[in-house]
Amino acid sequence: MIRTQHRIAAIAAGTVLAVALAGCTSAVQQAGAGSATGKPVNGGTLQIVQAADIQPASFFSQNNPNFSVLRTVFNSLVSYDHKDIKPQPELAKSWKVSPDGRQITFSLRDDVTFHDGRAMTADDVIASINTVKRPEVGSQTKHIANAITDMTAPDPHTVVITFDKAMSNMMDLFLMMPIIDGTDVAGLLSGKNMNGTGPFTVKSYSPGQGIDLVKYEKYWKKDLPHLDGVKITVVRDSQSMLSSLKAGQSQLAMDLAPLDASTLKGQAGYDLIESDAHDSVQYIASNVTVPLLSDKRVRQAMSYAIDRERILKQVDGGIGSVTSLPWAKSSPAYDSTKVDHFARDIAKAKDLLNQAGATGKSVKIFYDAGFQPNVGIASIVQFDLTEAGLKPELVPLQASDFLDRLRNGGFDGMFLSGHGFGQLNPATLIKGSFPFNADKNASSFVSDDYKALANEVWLSSGALSKSTLDKVNDYLLDQQFVSDLVLSTHTFAISSKLKGVDETMLDYIDLDQAYLTK
Secondary structure (H helix, E strand, O other), X not given: OEOOOOHHHHHHHOOOOOOOOOOOEEHHHHHOOOOOOOOOXXXXXXEEEEOOOOOHXXXXXXXHHHHHOOOOOOOEOEEEOOOOOOEEEOOEEEEEEOOOOOXXXXXXXXXXXOOOOOEOOHHHHHHHHHHHHOOOOOOOOHHHHOOEEEXXXXXXXXXXXXXXOOOXXXXXXXXXXXXXXXXXXXXXXXXXXXXXXXXXXEEEEEOOOEEEEEEOOOOOOOOOOOOOEEEEEEOOOHHHHHHHHHOOXXXXXXXXXXXXXXXXXXXXXXXXXXXXXXXXXXXXXXXXOOHHHHOHHHHHHHHHHOOHHHHHHHOOOOOOEEOOOOOOOOOOOOOOOOOOOOOOOHHHHHHHHHHOOOOOOEEEEEEEOOOHHHHHHHHHHHHHHHHHOOEEEEEEEOHHHHHXXXXXXXXXXXXEEEEOOOOOOHHHHHHHOOOOOOOOOOOOOOOHHHHHHHHHHHOOOOOOOHHHHHHHHHHHHHHOXXXXXXXXXXXEEEEOOEEOOEEOOOOOEEOXXXXXXX
8 A cells, every 4th residue: 555646635635656577466466475384473563654654633534644553553343355345254253234324323332442451332433423523533434423313222232323314335434434542532522542352452552753663462353463563664755765675674654656656567576555445536627716726617617628648657656547437347337438538639728719709818836845746736737738728837835734724615726636535425415525525625615516416426326326326426516616637546666575464444454363474
């Protein structure tokens, strides 16, 4: 899971873009690898390097820097099968949904303890959901949590959750939400007390530098984990991370720049493991309250002008595929006949700009300049929009400033980033993802028609109909407040000494079965 392409994208949109390199094995395939003796080598400390520090205040949203800790320190109620995206037991051993779809009853495991030794109970599940509901806590599944009208705990290992309506993506909340220690939520969000139920417990955390984890001896999965510990170090320069991996100082590198990751391809002693979520999409979006960008013809023109193939080749190393839609290929909303809708057509772009009276107008393009691929994409977009007849001005920002504006609609122009959630229920993307949220999004795009479509998907019972998803796709293509560019996937760059690495369908690293060989 090298989160290679847009560090800030993941912070905001729930994912970051990365290169899926040819010749990679899947995490599931690699997880089954064994040592020369066929037995895991226990002990040892896994050294991980990543580009950004963890952010405990954002543990309830899909934030890229947290991918190394959300499944190592915590667990969720359910996991998803990677083949059919069906929920599987984790902290919840079973569940039952009422006939009307408005109530779910979870039966919890009775052998789970937090790292401080306290037993996990239904009260902790309720506290976790209430944390998601907090206005100041970001979560792409908040719309699901806010639909909950009642929560009860008939006994310590049963929780009954009632919603005001049935919805198609209810289980996505229970996949994404870590179960936290309900007695100290403030300590968790401040990073002072990360008390989870996962395979590793926090030994020490130095903000801006890294975090040390040690094996939790009473982990509820018998005889796991194999590793004694995990040390995560923040190394903000991709080349330095690559050097660390090659020198044997680390065994897993996250957030490598795509071209740095590509240098490992085929090299003995390293593995590049491709995530099978295929949920990373690069995009450029428009603040539609800016007069120039309020005209959808201008937004369409810019989408036609951008050379997606060039971005794929020069920034992504040719790995991935161009797209005009936000969905992973596994999504029921994916439509192969529409993904090339905005294939580059500079003549059509110029014509649309002329129709809108926009030729020669200036437009700002904001991006996080702290990660080199963003710089490359911004440069290509600037060239393409200039050729179409606009006057684009690049505005590089620091990551924190970019994130703040992304969350609060503070761009007076266009902005480059990335998003995920295309691999989950389509309702989660159009009701929760920051770029697409029909209720409030980073583009300040407000439309009763869009809200109605989003609710039609969200409140659908049973399988989503093709006609409904067609309407959503056609609407997104027509409005173009978000222009998707390249569909990619996450990868891990690891030493071949590291075995058993896996991942969740949210691309959180799973080290339950991981071990080091000599």
